[in-house]
Amino acid sequence: MTAxxxxxxxxxxxxxxxxxxxQARKDGAAALAQTAEQFESLFIHMxxxxxxxxxxxxxxxxxxxSRFYQEMFDQQIAVDLAKKxxxxxxxxxxxxxxxxxxAEQDAPTADAKLGxxxxxxxxxxxxxxxxxxxxxxxxxxxxxxxxxxxxxxxxTLWPLAEKYAAELGVEAKVLLAQAALETGWGQYMTRYxxxxxxxxxxxxxxxxRWDGPRAVVPTLEYERGTPVRQxxxxxxxxxxxxxxxxxxxxxxxxxxxxxxxxxxxxxxAFVQALHQAxxxxxxxYSFKINRIMGGEVFDQADQxxxxxxxxxxx
Numbered sequence: 455m456t457a458x459x460x461x462x463x464x465x466x467x468x469x470x471x472x473x474x475x476x477q478a479r480k481d482g483a484a485a486l487a488q489t490a491e492q493f494e495s496l497f498i499h500m501x502x503x504x505x506x507x508x509x510x511x512x513x514x515x516x517x518x519x520s521r522f523y524q525e526m527f528d529q530q531i532a533v534d535l536a537k538k539x540x541x542x543x544x545x546x547x548x549x550x551x552x553x554x555x556x557a558e559q560d561a562p563t564a565d566a567k568l569g570x571x572x573x574x575x576x577x578x579x580x581x582x583x584x585x586x587x588x589x590x591x592x593x594x595x596x597x598x599x600x601x602x603x604x605x606x607x608x609x610t611l612w613p614l615a616e617k618y619a620a621e622l623g624v625e626a627k628v629l630l631a632q633a634a635l636e637t638g639w640g641q642y643m644t645r646y647x648x649x650x651x652x653x654x655x656x657x658x659x660x661x662x663r664w665d666g667p668r669a670v671v672p673t674l675e676y677e678r679g680t681p682v683r684q685x686x687x688x689x690x691x692x693x694x695x696x697x698x699x700x701x702x703x704x705x706x707x708x709x710x711x712x713x714x715x716x717x718x719x720x721x722x723a724f725v726q727a728l729h730q731a732x733x734x735x736x737x738x739y740s741f742k743i744n745r746i747m748g749g750e751v752f753d754q755a756d757q758x759x760x761x762x763x764x765x766x767x768x
Contacts, residue, residue, distance in 0.1 A: 491537060495532045495533050496532070498531070498532035499528060499529055499532035503525075503528065600640060600641060600643075601639060601640040601641065603639075604634065604639040604751045605751060605754065605755075607630075607634060607639045607640045608627075608630055608634075608751055608752070608755045609755070609758075611630055611633070611655075611694060612626055612630065612755065612759055614694060614695050614698050615627070615629045615630045615633075615698065616759070617698070618698040618699060618701070618702050621702045621706075622702060622705065622706075622715060622718050623715075623718035623719060624718045624719075624721055624724055625721050626759070627721070627747055627752045627755060627756070628721040628724060628725065628743075628747065629698070629701070630752075630755075631725075631743050631744075631746040631747035631752065632656060632725065632743050633655040633656060634746055634751075635739075635742050635743050635746055636655065636656055636657045637655060637657075643655075644657070644669055644671055644688055645669075646669060652667075652669050652688060652689070652690040652691065653690070653691040653692070653693055653694050653696065653697050654669075654688050654689055654690065654691060654697055655694060655697045655698065655701070656697065656701045656704075657688060658688065658689050658700065658701065658704055659686055659687060659688055659689070660687040660688055660689045660690075661687075664689055666689060666690065666691075667689075667690035668687045668688060668689060668690055669687070669688050669690055670685055670686070670687045670688075671685070671686065671688060672684070672685055673685070673686045675735045676735040676736055676737060677735070679737060705728075710731045710732060711728060711731050711733070713727050713731060714727035714728040714731055721744075721747060722744050722747075725740045725743045725744055725747075726740040726744075728740070
């Protein structure tokens with residue numbers, strides 16, 4: 455049997471590093487998995503450190519010694535979470551660096567890949583909330599099951615998209631294309647660490663206007679065109695339908711999006727106006743949605759569901 459690459463459980467242990475180097479020469483796949491876990495641990499530790507820096511501190515128990523042990527505690531939490539693959543960065547690295555998982559997966563279509571790539575850039579892995587578990591009230595406790603394919607994502611959600619798109623006067627595929635970009639066709643949806651999904655298809659943040667359940671996750675925003683890693687709170691819903699319903703209410707209740715709603719009959723113009731109004735900070739946001747909307751997945755959906763503009767609900 456091969457000796458574990460990290461016997462101490464602390465990735466800063468130089469002895470463990472030597473073991474890892476030795477293992478890499480004997481078993482590259484195992485060494486890749488261990489290295490990926492180390493990277494995930496570093497990421498989690500940086501996230502915890504960033505969170506600590508936002509607190510005011512200054513308590514009567516604070517001292518150099520307490521801060522030293524707090525740092526050790528955070529480091530060990532990061533190591534333990536990485537070992538359990540709680541965040542998912544390690545799995546992503548193994549896949550992208552040619553590990554065993556990569557060979558088992560089929561390449562996605564071009565427009566499907568766009569949605570997945572955007573999520574890998576915005577959030578490298580399935581976003582996991584810092585809270586350990588979903589709140590007991592107001593959130594379905596069923597673990598996220600995911601979608602088998604982009605086609606499955608569209609077919610499953612089309613009835614809901616058509617229902618709520620009617621309230622905005624847009625085509626169903628406009629809402630689904632945006633949700634596909636925001637969640638990587640449902641594969642990278644924000645969830646709690648126990649697997650419970652937030653069902654937030656449009657990644658609407660939980661600001662002061664939101665008094666429901668929320669999940670705080672690491673995210674990537676653009677400031678003057680430069681990507682910046684941040685922590686942000688996102689709304690949580692008991693179902694996908696609740697997410698669609700809140701999306702409609704969110705746009706209708708905000709003055710900044712009225713210009714976009716006025717262009718609802720033209721899906722491309724609607725998306726562009728939504729972007730310009732500040733819905734997302736990604737400079738290529740509207741272009742990516744329009745490209746997904748014009749891709750093969752929605753060409754097939756248009757043929758299957760007629761692609762007609764739904765009538766407003768009465």
